[in-house]
Amino acid sequence: MSLHQKSKFRIVVVFGIFIGLLFLLSNMLQSVVFFVASPAWKIGEIFSGYSVILHSKDSLLQENKRLKEQITFLQAESSIHNNADNDSSKASVVVRPPQSLYGTLIVRIKDIPVEKGDYVLVGSNIMIGMVDDVSFGFAKVILFSLPGYTQNFVVQRSGIPLVVEGRGSGNMRARLPYGADIEVHDVVVDPLSSRIIAEVIDVSEEDTDTFMNVLLKTPVNILELQDVYIRAQESLKI
Amino acid sequence: MFFLRIFSYIVLSVVILFFPWWFAGTVLFLFFCFFKKYYEGIFFAFMYDLLFSVPVTHFWGSVHVVFFTALIVFVFIENVRKRLL
Numbered sequence: 001m002s003l004h005q006k007s008k009f010r011i012v013v014v015f016g017i018f019i020g021l022l023f024l025l026s027n028m029l030q031s032v033v034f035f036v037a038s039p040a041w042k043i044g045e046i047f048s049g050y051s052v053i054l055h056s057k058d059s060l061l062q063e064n065k066r067l068k069e070q071i072t073f074l075q076a077e078s079s080i081h082n083n084a085d086n087d088s089s090k091a092s093v094v095v096r097p098p099q100s101l102y103g104t105l106i107v108r109i110k111d112i113p114v115e116k117g118d119y120v121l122v123g124s125n126i127m128i129g130m131v132d133d134v135s136f137g138f139a140k141v142i143l144f145s146l147p148g149y150t151q152n153f154v155v156q157r158s159g160i161p162l163v164v165e166g167r168g169s170g171n172m173r174a175r176l177p178y179g180a181d182i183e184v185h186d187v188v189v190d191p192l193s194s195r196i197i198a199e200v201i202d203v204s205e206e207d208t209d210t211f212m213n214v215l216l217k218t219p220v221n222i223l224e225l226q227d228v229y230i231r232a233q234e235s236l237k238i
Numbered sequence: 239m240f241f242l243r244i245f246s247y248i249v250l251s252v253v254i255l256f257f258p259w260w261f262a263g264t265v266l267f268l269f270f271c272f273f274k275k276y277y278e279g280i281f282f283a284f285m286y287d288l289l290f291s292v293p294v295t296h297f298w299g300s301v302h303v304v305f306f307t308a309l310i311v312f313v314f315i316e317n318v319r320k321r322l323l
Binding site (some may be wrong): 015019022026029030033034037040041044054072098099100101102104107140142146 | 285
């Protein structure tokens with residue numbers, strides 16, 4: 001083995017050991033990464049409010065209209081569900097798809113106790129995912145619409161159970177036997193909490209297939225989420 | 239070149255934290271091409287996975303998709319560079 005080959009081999013070995021160490025310490029490193037990222041996201045949150053100054057007049061008017069609608073919606077919702085949200089914790093979304101390749105949400109939880117497995121809601125009635133990890137005031141959220149993520153839910157009207165698979169960006173898919181009682185605009189809910197998961201937007205049947213393809217969509221736009229509520233699993237059970 | 243390399247870390251961090259994944263991927267790819275033996279890019283890809291990944295079947299249960307992709311791209315670019323120069 002020549003000197004050049006030896007040094008090359010050494011570099012590969014050192015690099016391999018370094019990568020191995022990264023994998024071994026990945027749990028600890030995750031906390032470190034969140035520790036480093038959290039101040040940056042906090043600063044980003046502050047600046048995101050001021051970025052609207054740089055926009056054109058038309059976009060400002062549109063933003064104003066959108067915010068007015070949001071206020072009306074939130075006022076209506078808070079008057080209906082005033083008591084329901086006592087134990088919920090509001091969290092602001094700092095990372096949403098398409099920023100993350102994996103389609104996860106990162107939310108800022110602001111000193112409120114949040115645990116892995118807690119449910120993430122929009123308003124008080126729409127459930128969009130579960131908390132996967134909590135670090136330094138931020139929580140990583142698995143969305144039900146995450147590509148490849150499967151969960152069991154039921155159709156509210158007929159009570160049919162179905163396995164829903166995420167397709168990304170708030171879209172989901174399910175397969176049901178031919179002739180099952182499901183229609184477009186049916187609502188799919190979580191069987192334990194009766195919270196809304198998605199709405200059926202298409203039911204397609206093929207002559208050669210004994211199953212129907214059901215397409216579902218979350219009632220909220222995941223790409224424009226601003227605030228969510230995080231609630232413990234137990235508090236949502238009926 | 240040394241300071242440019244340091245500056246690239248800041249750029250990459252900002253891009254990962256605040257920009258869409260495809261933009262971060264493009265910037266990382268450009269840095270792999272621009273800098274010679276940009277090992278740091280693989281480290282940043284690993285950090286990206288730690289920040290955002292969750293184990294889902296879509297990526298064969300792996301939580302290190304970006305890391306492995308970056309590793310393959312790195313090896314490919316370095317091989318091409320070696321043959322060209």
